[in-house]
Amino acid sequence: MDIVLLPAHNPGPLTGEGNNTYLLVWSDRSQPRASLIDAGVGHPDHLAEIDGALRARGAELAEVLVTHAHSDHASGAGAVRRRWPSAVFRKIPWPERDGTYGRDWRALEDGSLVADGSLVTIHTPGHAPDHACFWDPRTRVLFSADLVIKGTTVVIPASHGGSLTAYLESLNRVLRLDPERLLPAHGPAIDRPRSLIEEYLEHRALREQQILNAVASGCDTLDGILDAVYPGLSDDLRPVARESALAHLQKLESDGRLRIGDEAILLL
Ligand SMILES: [Zn+2]
Structure with missing residues (x-):
């Protein structure tokens, strides 16, 4: 072939x-x-x-x-x-x-x-x-x-x-x-590709911990979390970072670690 x-x-x-x-x-x-x-x-x-x-x-x-x-x-x-x-x-x-x-x-x-x-x-x-x-x-x-x-x-x-x-x-x-x-x-x-895939998994685990830390320290909105996790984020990268942070929050919610409420994001 x-x-x-x-x-x-x-x-x-x-x-x-x-x-x-x-x-x-x-x-x-x-x-x-x-x-x-x-x-x-x-x-x-x-x-x-x-x-x-x-x-x-x-x-x-x-x-x-x-x-x-x-x-x-x-x-x-x-x-x-x-x-x-x-x-x-x-x-x-x-x-x-x-x-x-x-x-x-x-x-x-x-x-x-x-x-x-x-x-x-x-x-x-x-x-x-x-x-x-x-x-x-x-x-x-x-x-x-x-x-x-x-x-x-x-x-x-x-x-x-x-x-x-x-x-x-x-x-x-x-x-x-x-x-x-x-x-x-x-x-x-x-x-x-093993090491690259393992790096990807480590990167996501690290990002998840950063997001949990941000919520634990009082960030209870998506924008607050973005500011804490991605300091100095430029406006053109913000929409992509929002999707990424939201993906983590949805995973954490399905893991039973937090709840995404209408008003605020709460740790469980
Ligand atoms: Zn694609």
């Missing part, structure tokens, strides 16, 4: 240098077939590069696997579908969002085999409820989408389907898979 990294050509404040999409090609067949992981945003250069990679290998695009319904991964589905109408589009359902990107989704679930039976769908909710990674058990490569990004953290959009509890479980699940290499949707490949 050839793995061809094709950038989606969408650099920006939320996507870094832009998304990575991956074209997987089986060239050893009489009719070579390909699967594309993530649809990008429909940028003409992306479409041209998919086309070029397919033509160079004489391959047909059989399948598009979308890791989750955030626009930088899914919004190109319409453009890819128009260009390759026979391709099948597959993802784990997120009913509130999927219709935004077309109606012809075939549902994946945890354990579904994709890419000619060579990859296993791993449902890894947290960053988004429908978030999927794709696992090659023979090479121990995980197409890890937005699970981790080298050099930064992953946003858990608490008011838009994110769940920190689910995210931490997903990180632990991927640790148990013991992958050799992660191929993420943003940033470079991650070799021997």
Whole structure:
């Protein structure tokens, strides 16, 4: 199987240098077939590069696997579908969002085999409820989408389907898979990812303790907690930090450690 990294050509404040999409090609067949992981945003250069990679290998695009319904991964589905109408589009359902990107989704679930039976769908909710990674058990490569990004953290959009509890479980699940290499949707490949995933878990544990300390010292509103935990936070980073702090508060509430009331956040 050839793995061809094709950038989606969408650099920006939320996507870094832009998304990575991956074209997987089986060239050893009489009719070579390909699967594309993530649809990008429909940028003409992306479409041209998919086309070029397919033509160079004489391959047909059989399948598009979308890791989750955030626009930088899914919004190109319409453009890819128009260009390759026979391709099948597959993802784990997120009913509130999927219709935004077309109606012809075939549902994946945890354990579904994709890419000619060579990859296993791993449902890894947290960053988004429908978030999927794709696992090659023979090479121990995980197409890890937005699970981790080298050099930064992953946003858990608490008011838009994110769940920190689910995210931490997903990180632990991927640790148990013991992958050799992660191929993420943003940033470079991650070799021997165990230490990075462990750092992520430590970072979240530290942040949780900071938030508990802030509440214990009398901060009883989300803004008060933000000021205590992120001193000097700039206005443009505040919305992301709010989502992150809210994700922690929701986890702490579901753990029975505090209650998010209408008026105030209270330790239990
Ligand atoms: Zn995302």
